[in-house]
Amino acid sequence: MITLKNLLGAIKAEHQITTQSELAALLSQNELLVQQIQTADAQHWVHFAKNTFDGWYCIRTPMLSTFEVYYQERGQNCWGEDVFTEQSGAIATVIFMSGIWDI
Template identity: 60%
Template sequence: MTLKALLNQLKTEHKITSVAELAALLARDAALVQQIKQADAQYWVNFSKQTFDGWYCVTTPSNASYHVYYQERGQHCWGEEVFSDQHLAIATVIFQSGLFHAE
């Protein structure tokens, strides 16, 4: 399943409209977190360090923090934010990428 299709399903089923609502849903559903991380990332949202252009949500080795940023040509371009809450970091990267509101 693509990440876009999964997000459309969540929007319909749970009436999600904000980062906070998506983060709250993720906090209640560990299986959903895994589904999102494993969904087809054809829309430039990545959850592990890669060389691809796009939005990233990457955890530190200790899982103490999550870094959300946009990367182009292998370099962090802009938007780096650091989160201690994984669910908020995932919701933020999805919203910042524009994927949540794309049709």
């Protein structure tokens, strides 16, 4: 399984992306890439499903109309939630906020 870090490295190289807004624009046009990011091995504490692990989360809300991005530690939300209507913007935000983009 590919790691999220390696997948993001390939995205940077192939698409010459340097900013969060560029990544969000690419993801808004590429559902397959969104799926690959969500299923990549998140060795760097970026998660796309609710869990008890520490790290950064990008979660679709129960109403399925918005996405929440937050940091969780010891089962508690330690960083205020940002709410997004676009999945691509939420994913780009969690990737940049987590710092994995710069690793």
